Amino acid sequence: MTDSNDVYIRCRGAAFSYNGKTALSNVSFELSRGDYLCVLGENGTGKSTLVKGLLGLIKPDVGTVEYIGASRSDIGYLPQTSGIPSDFPSSVYEAVLQGQLKKLGRRFFYSKEDKADAENNMRLLGIENLKNKSFGLLSGGQKQRALLARALCAANKILLLDEPVAGLDPLVTSEMYEIISKLNRERGLSVVMVSHDTKSAAKFATHILHIKNEPVFFGTSEEYMKTELYNEFLGGCGHEHH
């Protein structure tokens, strides 16, 4: 049923390594238009590595990462840690506007639409009142929202989020899930989200990719809920409640 242009990214047997040490191997999956893919797995199992590989920040040793119906300029990215020093002089607005970078094309300066778009995304994430605040002085959660707004600016077709709700309070977390889900439904954005929250993942995502240095599961979330992996997790949760 899927037309070949509906496939945005196709990974075939991709493996990634750092200084010759393999971190993630044998990755094969497809991301299509409108997909909401959650990447699950324990700490250090290669989730962020996969994200960097999809972005082309690291190159696969073997296998391929292919862009088909989308290009690298269609991606918005929220890094797990941004590495922006807290004393960097930048307003929140300047930070968010960086997401419009690729829209410059051959122009030197941002157009009115570019700026309005950035402001809309700030409003969507409820940070329009922080516009002129110093980015470095924001709280962790506020920073996360600003960086998500920046990612939204860049996301034409795909939104890649590496642990977007880490460090957010429960209320904001569920709000964030709603926003992401809404973007997925209404703007038709494909979402790739790294998460440790298995329950919400299964609830919101259409597809799950579970990795342990290589994929141990890839399929729809309904299928995932029938697997050992999911039951193991639920069992673990149930255990904690006792």
Next chain:
Amino acid sequence: MSITDIFTNPLILSMFLGALFIGILISLSASLLGVTLVLKKYSMLGDGLAHIGFGSMAVAALSEKILRNKFDGTLGDYSLLISVPIVIAAAVFILRQNEHSKLNGDSAVALVSTSALALGYIIYSYATGQASDVCSSMFGSASLLTPSTADIVTTVILSAIVISVFVCCFNRIFAVTFDETFSKAIGFNADRYKTVIAVLIALTIVMGMKMLGTVMISGLIVFPALSSMRICRTFKSVVVCSAVISVICSVLGILSAFLINGLTIGPAVVVVNLVFYIALGVFGKIKKA
């Protein structure tokens, strides 16, 4: 000398205006790029490149000596033709180091610059046989001279390139400075703009070397940025403020070099910058309190 001397003696006036004109253009260029260098933790790059510039001037002096002996004719000042490519190559090499090597930027600067300084000193002494020449190229001309037409033309052209490219690429330079990884992740060619930044820095260094001296030019690059970061909190305001501070400091520095006997422009400008840095630090603290 007194203020009235400057404005009544036409010779001194033309020297003063020439120095002011060149000084303002150089300080504008330096202050704009300084913001990016300081924020990318490349504060010492200016210093390192200036040492390389010193080395390249030594090479120019040596080749001039050899050519003079051979042709026995008067050669124009072509040291720029040698300095510009050498300093650009070094700037690109150092700024793009961290992408694919085990040598980090800081060590690369130290390594390349001391070697250039040492070699440059040896070549210089051999080529000119005078230590005073070395001193003046490190701290700027000891004697105040009317800048030559060639100096003025070079400075105007180079600073026009640096300032206009910086203004036009402002958003891209911000992107590379603020978060290079994100820029790359969304498909932006960050490496290309790092090269652009490197070339602009190299041009600024070459411009400033003669007037301020190779040891002093680095102060002109980092001081205004550090000063403005004490009072401004957005990138744009830091850039604008740093340009304003830099021009004010250069004017005051050049003026005092004319008024106070034996003071050279390079150190004078740097000391005025230091005073501003301290004063703005105090001002920033008071404002916060």
